[in-house]
Amino acid sequence: MPRPRRDSEILPAKDRLENAFWELLADREYRKITVTDVVHEAKVNRNSFYYHFADLPELADSAIMHAVADTTAPPVDTTDLDPDDEWRRRCTELLGNPQQRQRLDRLALIAGQHSSPELVDSLKDFGRLTLIRDLQLDPDHLDLKNDLMIDFTVGGMLAILRRWPELQASISVEDLLNEDVAVLAMSVYLSLSKENMLEYWKRIFRNDIHNQHERA
Known part of the structure; x- marks a missing residue:
């Protein structure tokens, strides 16, 4: 039977x-x-x-x-974690997880030769909305600096996705740790939890945040 x-x-x-x-x-x-x-x-x-x-x-x-929203990484309590150690752990997890690599492979298709302007715009829109949500920003009241940084992050994401087919065989954790800000922005977006994203975002704007607190 x-x-x-x-x-x-x-x-x-x-x-x-x-x-x-x-x-x-x-x-x-x-x-x-x-x-x-x-x-x-x-x-x-x-x-x-x-x-x-x-x-x-x-x-x-x-x-x-x-594909943009999907992540297999569980939430992490970052209260007592060293940000640099957590950054390395997340990067290692991204590169070693078959599901996350499949996710990158799929997103890379949207930036590849079989795509279309409409698909690229869709990826930009979802990437931008996801980033705004995870950073707990108000989409209707973004200041110029945050707005530009979000666009820069999404642009970095697309730049890496266009090169992902040739990068995936050779990229290492050290590459993610040492490349320029556009690459790091891509890595943050793809691999960090909301709490870690907030932490790294604050580090980017540390002086501004400190000054705002002082003025308050």
Whole structure:
């Protein structure tokens, strides 16, 4: 007799559709991907696709959003941690975790040759919104310096993602620790918890924060 089916072994249709999007984007240009391609790759029917998504761009947005937000690192109490030690631990975790490397591989597709301006804009928007949220900033009341630093961080993220296919085989923890601010910004964004991001952000603006407290 065949082994009874276990639903837990089968990914939900929405997850299979998003995975299919990434598989297809690795194989061909975004403009050449169709809904038919996606449902065939995901092994679902068209009704299932349209139950979850209005069209292909909505699927792409959902896949990008989840890749940006997805992290397997558990929350860490940073009260008694040395920031530099925690920085090294997080970088090591990023490079050694297969799920995180897959996440980088997928995001790199959005910055790669098969992408489109629309996909890049989506990645920028989700990256920016995630960073603002995790830093507990008010998106409607950003001062110029914070606004510029967020744009700079997202720009650094894209710059590294464009080079990720050639970097992934050779990049080391030391590279992440010693490269310029754009690389560090990318690493912070991809690997640090909210608490650590706040800590490093404060270190960037340490003098400003100190001066603001003094004026208060």
